[in-house]
Amino acid sequence: MKLTWKPIMASILDIMAGAIGMVSGIAFAMLKLFFDTVNKEVLRFNPQIIQPAMIKWVENMFSTLFAVPFVLVFIGIVSIIGGVYALQRRIWVFALAGAISSCIAFPFFGIPSVIITSLAKDEFN
Numbered sequence: 001m002k003l004t005w006k007p008i009m010a011s012i013l014d015i016m017a018g019a020i021g022m023v024s025g026i027a028f029a030m031l032k033l034f035f036d037t038v039n040k041e042v043l044r045f046n047p048q049i050i051q052p053a054m055i056k057w058v059e060n061m062f063s064t065l066f067a068v069p070f071v072l073v074f075i076g077i078v079s080i081i082g083g084v085y086a087l088q089r090r091i092w093v094f095a096l097a098g099a100i101s102s103c104i105a106f107p108f109f110g111i112p113s114v115i116i117t118s119l120a121k122d123e124f125n
Contacts, residue, residue: 003089006120010095011087013113014102018079021105025072032065075101079110086117092124 082098085091099117103110 003123004120006116007086007089007095007123010099010113010116010120011083011085013109013116014079014083014086014095014098017102017106017109017113018076018083018098020076020109021072021079021102022076024105025069025076028072029069032069072105075105079105086120089124092117092121095124 079098079102082095082101085098086095096114096117099110099113101110102113
């Protein structure tokens, strides 16, 4: 079995995409908390500033987007774990799962990672 650069490159792409996914999930959660707080404070001091239909629309939008930060952080964690397995050249299935989840987190790094991990299947134990 000849060792090449492919698993190392795939692991770097996985870990970078996972970190970007985790940071964006945390930033999205902080932004959501900020807008929830601003919305409540504005309405508490001046309830006539926004129409009631607009308030309901904003509340519905934020309630439906509640799970997005948690999903992004989870996908980032899976990507990082898959990148570690690709770096160690241990379990190809976990490395491929990390590459696929990095494709969801940040497709610019994820798509090449999936291709490279698939091409490097013979190098894994």
